[in-house]
Amino acid sequence: MARVVLILGDDVSTDVIYPGRFMATMLPTETPAHAFADEKEFNAKLAKKEIPPGSVIAAGRNFGCGSSREQAASCLKGPGFIVVARSFARIFRQNAVNLGLRTIAAPEFEASVGDELEFHPDEIVNRTSGRRCRIEPLSETQQSMIEAGGLIPYTRKRLLAR
Numbered sequence: 001m002a003r004v005v006l007i008l009g010d011d012v013s014t015d016v017i018y019p020g021r022f023m024a025t026m027l028p029t030e031t032p033a034h035a036f037a038d039e040k041e042f043n044a045k046l047a048k049k050e051i052p053p054g055s056v057i058a059a060g061r062n063f064g065c066g067s068s069r070e071q072a073a074s075c076l077k078g079p080g081f082i083v084v085a086r087s088f089a090r091i092f093r094q095n096a097v098n099l100g101l102r103t104i105a106a107p108e109f110e111a112s113v114g115d116e117l118e119f120h121p122d123e124i125v126n127r128t129s130g131r132r133c134r135i136e137p138l139s140e141t142q143q144s145m146i147e148a149g150g151l152i153p154y155t156r157k158r159l160l161a162r
Helices: 040-047 071-077 090-099 140-148 151-161
Strands: 002-007 056-059 082-085 102-105 116-119 123-126 132-134
Touching: 002 040, 071 090, 090 102, 090 140, 090 151, 140 151
Parallel strands: 002 056, 056 082, 082 102
Antiparallel strands: 002 116, 116 123, 123 132
């Protein structure tokens, strides 16, 4: 069961997720240290590894809007987050799929910090509140990419299968 660790509103920009001042030399293995860098309390918990993999970041509509920086997705994949939002910016969603970051679009999703969630193929069950909401599914190919760990592992797997 996954626990919600951060609640965000609508139109969360990639600048909020991964501030531009960290763009210069960051490798994908280094980006998690700067996830939500301006959310000092949350970022400190992340740095101290107080947030377990599989934790949920919940947001409203248009999560990941703004620039097309791939680091906004890689900084969330590193710690193993699941991002549940009412909707995602198109480029962020594709970057997330390419990197293997689990994102779930649920247009009627509501939760609070600490809520425990159960994920099913077509819905999310909030075990804390009892609410259920439907999921907008990814395409079969996108889902396969996420399960493989991203575009590169997915492609490698397909090539080796030939």
